[in-house]
Amino acid sequence: MIADDMGWNDVSFHGSNQIPTPNIDALAYNGVILKNHYVLPVCTPSRTAFFTGRYPIRDGMYGYPLKAGEDRSIPLNVTLMPEHLHRLGYATHMVGKWHVGYSDDNKTPVRRGFQTFYGYYNGYITYFNHTITQDNQTGFDMHRDNQNELKPDMSNKNKYATDIFTDEAVKIIDKHDDDQPLYLQISHLAPHSSDGLETLETRDLAEVNETFAYIQEIHRRKYAGMVSALDESVGRVVAALSKNNLLKNSIILFMSDNGAQTFGLLENYGSNYPLRGLKFTLYEGGVHGVACVYSPLIKHKARVVNDLFHITDWLPTLYSAAGGNVNELGVIDGINQWSNIKKEKIIGQRKSLLVNINPEENLESAIIGQYKILKGSSALYDGYFGDNVNDNDPSGPGYNVEDVIASPTSQSIADTTGNATTYKEILQLREQSKIICKSFSKFSNCSVRCLFNLYNDPCETTDISDKHPEMVEKLEYYINEYRDVLVNQKGGTVDINSYPRNFNGFWMPWLNSVK
Numbered sequence: 422m423i424a425d426d427m428g429w430n431d432v433s434f435h436g437s438n439q440i441p442t443p444n445i446d447a448l449a450y451n452g453v454i455l456k457n458h459y460v461l462p463v464c465t466p467s468r469t470a471f472f473t474g475r476y477p478i479r480d481g482m483y484g485y486p487l488k489a490g491e492d493r494s495i496p497l498n499v500t501l502m503p504e505h506l507h508r509l510g511y512a513t514h515m516v517g518k519w520h521v522g523y524s525d526d527n528k529t530p531v532r533r534g535f536q537t538f539y540g541y542y543n544g545y546i547t548y549f550n551h552t553i554t555q556d557n558q559t560g561f562d563m564h565r566d567n568q569n570e571l572k573p574d575m576s577n578k579n580k581y582a583t584d585i586f587t588d589e590a591v592k593i594i595d596k597h598d599d600d601q602p603l604y605l606q607i608s609h610l611a612p613h614s615s616d617g618l619e620t621l622e623t624r625d626l627a628e629v630n631e632t633f634a635y636i637q638e639i640h641r642r643k644y645a646g647m648v649s650a651l652d653e654s655v656g657r658v659v660a661a662l663s664k665n666n667l668l669k670n671s672i673i674l675f676m677s678d679n680g681a682q683t684f685g686l687l688e689n690y691g692s693n694y695p696l697r698g699l700k701f702t703l704y705e706g707g708v709h710g711v712a713c714v715y716s717p718l719i720k721h722k723a724r725v726v727n728d729l730f731h732i733t734d735w736l737p738t739l740y741s742a743a744g745g746n747v748n749e750l751g752v753i754d755g756i757n758q759w760s761n762i763k764k765e766k767i768i769g770q771r772k773s774l775l776v777n778i779n780p781e782e783n784l785e786s787a788i789i790g791q792y793k794i795l796k797g798s799s800a801l802y803d804g805y806f807g808d809n810v811n812d813n814d815p816s817g818p819g820y821n822v823e824d825v826i827a828s829p830t831s832q833s834i835a836d837t838t839g840n841a842t843t844y845k846e847i848l849q850l851r852e853q854s855k856i857i858c859k860s861f862s863k864f865s866n867c868s869v870r871c872l873f874n875l876y877n878d879p880c881e882t883t884d885i886s887d888k889h890p891e892m893v894e895k896l897e898y899y900i901n902e903y904r905d906v907l908v909n910q911k912g913g914t915v916d917i918n919s920y921p922r923n924f925n926g927f928w929m930p931w932l933n934s935v936k
Contacts (some may be wrong), residue, residue, distance in 0.1 A: 422608070422658065423426070423677070426680070427446075427648070428783070429680065429705075430693060431692055432445050432711050433820060440645045442825045442829075443656075447834065448715045449809075451723060453714050453722060453726055458732070459710065462707040462882060471678075473495060473500075473736065474734075474753035475755045476775050477777075478903060479752075481908040483778065484782065484910045487544065489555035492912060492932070494528040497528070500750075502740075509744060512601050514603070514604070515605075516589045516593070517607055519538070520543060523928075529566060529930060531567060535606075536567065536881065537565075538565075538567075540564065546615075549561040551575075554616060555915055556915050560924070561921070574615050579754065581622075583610065583624070583647070591658065595665060597667070599666065599667060612691060619687065622643075623842065633646065655675065656828055659834070663833035668834070670717070674735065674739075678710070679707060680700050681700060681807065691814055695706075697880050698881075700805070701799055702814075703795055707802075709883070710732075718742070721764035729773075731774045733753065733754045734756050737756060738757055756769075756771055757882050778904065783796070788875070791877075796869070805880070865882065872896070
């Protein structure tokens with residue numbers, strides 16, 4: 422399950438009390454919490470990395486996200502995760518957001534490994550009307566596709582997107598023949614901002630105002646309602662797996678594609694606090710993502726893993742868990758971390774990762790061990806935001822461990838495995854999951870270059886490049902090695918032939934290579 426633009430501080434298992442997420446927390450506490458999980462700073466690059474196991478610089482997908490009507494995609498000669506898993510005999514279904522290209526039929530989900538797709542092609546939509554506007558052209562973007570047809574769908578118009586995606590996922594689980602393994606990807610719209618005049622859309626605003634009355638900032642309160650609906654979705658999906666006797670052999674991943682956008686372009690009032698930076702930046706707030714994984718197959722669970730983990734690792738990790746040979750995956754950057762997650766053998770642990778190279782915006786960053794180099798500025802987004810989360814507010818809820826234990830997720834796990842993480846273990850894991858930072862009243866400008874020690878300074882306050890020139894040189898050399906494989910990002914132009922007025926009001930593939 423992939424959340425969209427969810428901040429580090431927006432799940433309560435990381436230590437914040439403001440927005441309770443009992444189902445997500447239960448998944449984390451009963452599984453493995455990935456405390457150092459890295460993603461890309463925006464959606465299209467992150468999803469490219471997830472699907473391919475490759476840094477998006479290899480495929481010209483590293484920069485600004487795809488616009489509606491832009492002719493760009495993951496290259497068709499690159500095999501995606503659902504194609505690999507389908508080769509292993511998996512049924513493959515996708516619900517929610519695609520956002521890696523759809524200019525012709527061959528680039529849509531059902532031509533790239535998924536047997537069915539219910540969702541939207543572009544980056545975001547309105548939560549009830551399911552529309553997106555580009556170049557003043559508004560069109561519907563909801564589709565029910567299968568191997569035989571690409572079908573625009575308005576059957577759920579005026580229904581809340583988080584709920585209809587959850588309904589669809591539950592239906593797929595209910596109908597699934599358990600003789601065949603299942604790969605189900607649920608890529609939620611929530612809690613991304615909406616494309617409408619009302620940028621934050623809740624299922625029921627009156628209910629949200631009552632439930633979260635203690636949150637004084639009205640936009641943050643609406644965001645809490647969006648996150649709460651997402652949390653309910655997690656509970657419903659886990660309960661469906663349990664009811665259908667599928668949970669006992671499942672691997673459930675929950676992650677965010679990038680950090681929250683507290684303010685500015687596509688602002689959703691999420692919080693990456695105490696991390697520095699927002700979505701679009703290479704600071705920790707943009708790329709240090711929420712992630713946990715649960716499975717009864719993980720015997721050593723209820724623990725926090727501090728090792729480096731990158732979004733590209735999921736292709737080889739899940740492929741290995743499914744019984745595949747990772748040598749069949751071709752040229753990838755991901756590392757098989759399945760044994761590490763299960764704690765059977767400590768092999769394949771990451772020692773380094775490329776955060777990103779974006780030559781058009783003069784942004785680049787990499788990590789080796791505890792050291793991170795970062796070059797370039799994202800201007801207003803480079804600071805510390807989202808600190809309006811007041812966990813000491815006496816009118817707030819505090820942290821309710823009983824709600825976590827009573828959640829549908831926790832109850833489903835207990836029903837399936839016979840036990841679930843205890844009250845004492847939950848409090849210990851929550852404490853271990855927090856990131857504690859020193860004061861950041863002053864922080865370094867990284868327009869030219871910064872070097873940070875993430876162990877001592879996880880919130881990137883102090884540039885230490887002058888004190889460690891050898892690490893600067895090592896990291897610069899590491900980045901330069903990847904310049905040779907970088908494919909320049911093309912596109913950015915919206916093709917007027919894609920406009921919805923040409924397709925009965927829908928955003929659809931417009932180049933039609935499939936005959």
